[in-house]
Amino acid sequence: MSEVGNPQKFRVEVCFSPEEFDLYKQEYESVVVIDVLRATSAICTAFEHGAESVIPVRNIEEALEYKEKGFIVGAERNGKVVEGFEFGNSPYDYMNENVKGQSIVLTTTNGTKAIHKAAKTHRVFIASFLNLQAVIDFLIREPQDVLLLASGWQGKFNLEDSICAGAISEALLESGKYESDEDSTIASLFLFKKAKRNYWGFLKASSHRRRLRNLNLNRDIKYCLTPNQTEIIPVYREGQLVKM
Amino acid sequence: MSEVGNPQKFRVEVCFSPEEFDLYKQEYESVVVIDVLRATSAICTAFEHGAESVIPVRNIEEALEYKEKGFIVGAERNGKVVEGFEFGNSPYDYMNENVKGQSIVLTTTNGTKAIHKAAKTHRVFIASFLNLQAVIDFLIREPQDVLLLASGWQGKFNLEDSICAGAISEALLESGKYESDEDSTIASLFLFKKAKRNYWGFLKASSHRRRLRNLNLNRDIKYCLTPNQTEIIPVYREGQLVKM
Numbered sequence: 001m002s003e004v005g006n007p008q009k010f011r012v013e014v015c016f017s018p019e020e021f022d023l024y025k026q027e028y029e030s031v032v033v034i035d036v037l038r039a040t041s042a043i044c045t046a047f048e049h050g051a052e053s054v055i056p057v058r059n060i061e062e063a064l065e066y067k068e069k070g071f072i073v074g075a076e077r078n079g080k081v082v083e084g085f086e087f088g089n090s091p092y093d094y095m096n097e098n099v100k101g102q103s104i105v106l107t108t109t110n111g112t113k114a115i116h117k118a119a120k121t122h123r124v125f126i127a128s129f130l131n132l133q134a135v136i137d138f139l140i141r142e143p144q145d146v147l148l149l150a151s152g153w154q155g156k157f158n159l160e161d162s163i164c165a166g167a168i169s170e171a172l173l174e175s176g177k178y179e180s181d182e183d184s185t186i187a188s189l190f191l192f193k194k195a196k197r198n199y200w201g202f203l204k205a206s207s208h209r210r211r212l213r214n215l216n217l218n219r220d221i222k223y224c225l226t227p228n229q230t231e232i233i234p235v236y237r238e239g240q241l242v243k244m
Numbered sequence: 245m246s247e248v249g250n251p252q253k254f255r256v257e258v259c260f261s262p263e264e265f266d267l268y269k270q271e272y273e274s275v276v277v278i279d280v281l282r283a284t285s286a287i288c289t290a291f292e293h294g295a296e297s298v299i300p301v302r303n304i305e306e307a308l309e310y311k312e313k314g315f316i317v318g319a320e321r322n323g324k325v326v327e328g329f330e331f332g333n334s335p336y337d338y339m340n341e342n343v344k345g346q347s348i349v350l351t352t353t354n355g356t357k358a359i360h361k362a363a364k365t366h367r368v369f370i371a372s373f374l375n376l377q378a379v380i381d382f383l384i385r386e387p388q389d390v391l392l393l394a395s396g397w398q399g400k401f402n403l404e405d406s407i408c409a410g411a412i413s414e415a416l417l418e419s420g421k422y423e424s425d426e427d428s429t430i431a432s433l434f435l436f437k438k439a440k441r442n443y444w445g446f447l448k449a450s451s452h453r454r455r456l457r458n459l460n461l462n463r464d465i466k467y468c469l470t471p472n473q474t475e476i477i478p479v480y481r482e483g484q485l486v487k488m
């Protein structure tokens with residue numbers, strides 16, 4: 001709970017890149033990891049389609065070991081499915097009967113890296129636009145000092161994660177249970193307010209979105225920007241993500 | 245010059261924290277360091293009042309050595325003048341006849357750290373609101389691939405540096421000589437557009453500004469947010485900043 005300002009309120013802050021996580025982490029109980037395009041969207045989708053757990057792994061070697069053991073494995077680097085794997089981080093890869101009851105293994109450029117970094121020291125929840133309202137409702141129902149960690153793009157700031165963080169921040173602050181006077185939170189709120197009527201339009205200039213468009217991923221992007229497709233909040237426990 | 249997109253255009257991008265500099269630096273010829281509150285504002289002010297050079301130093305020990313040699317030395321940590329020093333990073337410390345013709349030594353929490361980081365590998369210019377138009381005019385007159393490096397607050401994102409970077413980005417993009425599709429640049433443009441009618445009002449919620457207000461620095465802040473007080477562009481050459 002907040003030590004400064006109003007002692008009845010909890011704190012919410014946004015960290016724009018996993019590279020800066022160490023500067024922020026001391027002050028927070030839990031971390032919400034956001035990687036809208038596409039890791040945390042894919043994770044939410046897998047659970048919505050019945051996955052039992054998602055095991056985030058650090059590197060391709062680990063992912064290969066799981067694949068050899070017969071797991072469904074998603075491996076993405078720089079927006080593409082890694083050679084030798086069937087699946088990447090497209091949510092559409094996890095919208096089928098095969099994932100039901102399974103443990104899905106996933107390694108991605110940004111999102112799984114952010115999850116590992118945060119999970120070393122913090123309770124970690126997974127957010128995307130797909131489970132936006134569920135995450136907001138949970139954090140209002142069980143308020144806690146929470147850091148919203150944008151996965152970014154290769155360590156750099158990105159718009160879509162920042163806007164999703166702004167959406168969560170706005171709702172938490174409006175609930176009256178949270179406070180924040182941090183510059184990163186203020187910036188994410190402004191970006192969200194600017195973007196919220198039309199995420200797609202706002203993001204059309206975005207470098208990362210354009211990068212994905214070049215990979216013909218418009219269908220993925222439209223889906224990932226569609227709020228509230230699931231009520232599930234994945235949480236990290238003992239090396240894997242499970243339903244809360 | 246840009247290799248992607250329009251080959252006739254140069255690139256401008258914003259880096260929100262010195263902690264992320266290594267992720268951005270490869271693609272740029274020169275770096276503009278921004279620390280509105282207050283290091284780069286103080287540096288611009290010292291030059292405007294006749295300083296011959298400003299020597300940024302890394303730590304208090306180095307600063308003390310210069311002080312013992314008789315230099316005018318500014319030493320600031322966490323917004324306060326370091327014990328044993330007369331001056332900090334307030335621009336008002338450098339608005340007097342004493343600085344004329346002198347080499348001023350400066351060590352600060354954020355700004356001088358960013359300068360050292362960038363100067364290891366790049367040509368470095370100094371910007372603040374105080375020399376905003378001069379920096380813009382120069383970069384339009386001599387276009388180059390340029391990274392705008394916000395010094396932040398203890399490595400974290402801050403609003404005032406991001407807005408100043410947005411002001412520079414907007415003018416460069418409007419000149420037609422530059423292009424940028426980077427998410428950080430887009431975000432800084434939105435923040436600047438939102439803030440530009442009233443910097444003071446926009447920043448009033450900012451954590452860093454409030455931190456400084458607690459130190460009774462409202463006069464400093466108002467001055468630092470006043471554009472175009474000088475035409476001077478400090479540039480880093482062989483261990484010191486000099487007038488370009």
